[in-house]
Amino acid sequence: MKRRDFLQTGAAASVALSSSKFAGYAEGELDAKPKRVGLIGSGWYGKVDLLRLIQVSPVEVVSLCDVDRKMLKEAGEIVASRQRSKKTPRLYHDYREMLKEKDLDIVLVATPDHWHALPMIAAVEAGADVYVQKPTGVDVVESQAMLAAARKHGRVVQVGTQRRSTPHLIEALNEVVKSGKLGKIAHADICCYYHMRSRKNPADSTPPEHFDYDFWTGPAPLRPYNELVHPRSWRAFMEYSNGIVGDMCVHMLDTVRWMLDLGWPKRISSNGGILVEKESKANTSDTQSATFDFGHMHVNWTHRSWGHAPDPEYPWALFIYGEKGTLKASVNKYEFIPRARGMKPMKGEPLFEYDKYPEDKTEKDLEQHVASAVRGHMVDFLARVADRGRPVADIEQGHISSASCFLANIAMDLGRTLEWDAENGRVIGDPGANERLARPYRAPWKHPHPKDHQA
Secondary structure (H helix, E strand, O other): OOHHHHHOOOHHHHOOOOOHHHOOHHHOOOOOOOOEEEEEOOOHHHHHHHHHHHHHOOOEEEEEEOOEHHHHHHHHHHHHHHOOOOOOOEEEOOHHHHHHOOOOOEEEEOOOHHHOHHHHHHHHHOOOEEEEOOOOOOOHHHHHHHHHHHHHOOOOEEEOOHHHHOHHHHHHHHHHHOOOOOOOEEEEEEEEOOOOOOOOOOOOOOOOOOEOHHHHHOOOOOOOOOHHHOOOHHHHOOOOOOHHHHHHHHHHHHHHHHHHOOOOOOEEEEEEEOOOOOOOOOOOOOEEEEEEEOOOOEEEEEEEOOOOOOOOOOOEEEEEEEOOEEEEEOOOOEEEEEOOOOOOOEEEOOOOOOOOOHHHHOOOOOOHHHHHHHHHHHHHHHHHHHHOOOOOOEHHHHHHHHHHHHHHHHHHHHOOOEEEEOOOOEEOOOHHHHOOOOOOOOOOOOOOOHHHHOO
16 A cells, blocks of 8 residues: 555544644644653664654654663664754663653653553653553553553553554554444454564573663562563563563454454453473463453454464454454455455555655664554654644553453463453452452552542
8 A cells, every 4th residue: 555545545534644733744744843752761662663753743852761771872872863953862771860850742651561650650740741652561550550640640641552553454444344344243353473482591690781680670570680681572571561462462452442442341361371382481371362252242362472373474463253254454464355245355555655764664673564653653642742632542542452461361370251340440259360450569669559640
């Protein structure tokens, strides 16, 4: 799908280009007064997010924060080379010191999952609007507190579930789902069969001199340092994440919820564990299924980090089944396969914008097929910052999708179905499950609670 084709569809108006103020962002209709921006977590996706923001708005990146001095310095040099002013941002070791300045309009949080909640809450308390990576924290109560803090302080918070701003998926939503081509829908499958779980078993060691491992660990349990934790392999450990469910299921569950206008699941069940890759130091599941029961329909998740994918063209994907046809979709493409006579198949592909953003071709570690989605997500975020509305991946939507995945892991560990009371944010009739809604925090860090942020 070429860019001009996408902009001619109704999809452009539905999400990414929903504000007329930003509708011509790719042609240079940008905010006249640059927003002052800070980034907490200058690793892989922190830079991906920040550099896409720089592409669509003349922001001034004034602050970067990371506990890895080497990574932080490199990020500062990259940002200076890419932002319009060519200025090097101020560099911080401690996000609290960065936020004390209270001079930031926007803060991006792209830390490991166990560090999403505290910086995001501190940023909205400091008066900033926030773009926070998914999932919202590592436990349900963290996520509830993040939502409460955003509402109390009246801040715009966009969660990095950018499938909601993915051009070919917006097209699928409009042209397949909303058009009624699927007919009655009562079931969806979501999955990930990437071999992404670490299979390594390195010995514990001493942290590198440039990396503050104690601060990186923060509120999580202090494990012996291991090279797997930094950078990028920390999702091998449940202490810092929710494994593949918290990383990959949250995206596809959120996409199905968005496409089908689903709220909270009523019941969540799950089973699985470490069934094959037992030699690895990783303690996250290598095999797991989960059912999110919305009452009128089920959404079933499966991941397996070994063996073949059932559909090799859709190893990380969603499948929405309707009486009139099936929608298959991933970050790489979508297909509508009709059952009814007279209906034509449809397909769409990612939007590449190399004509406008040639730097996408050479940027280190950039997922090029996802760049337009992140840009669209940033444009939607900026539009809502301008009009103070709710972004497409508002913190409440991110909370629902994230917490549902956290509950799936709890259900697997306990070996029973959880019935969820969305109004009160509790599992019905299950004290043992409710005890696990908040993970213990390591001193001196204090676990946030929604009651602490009531308006």
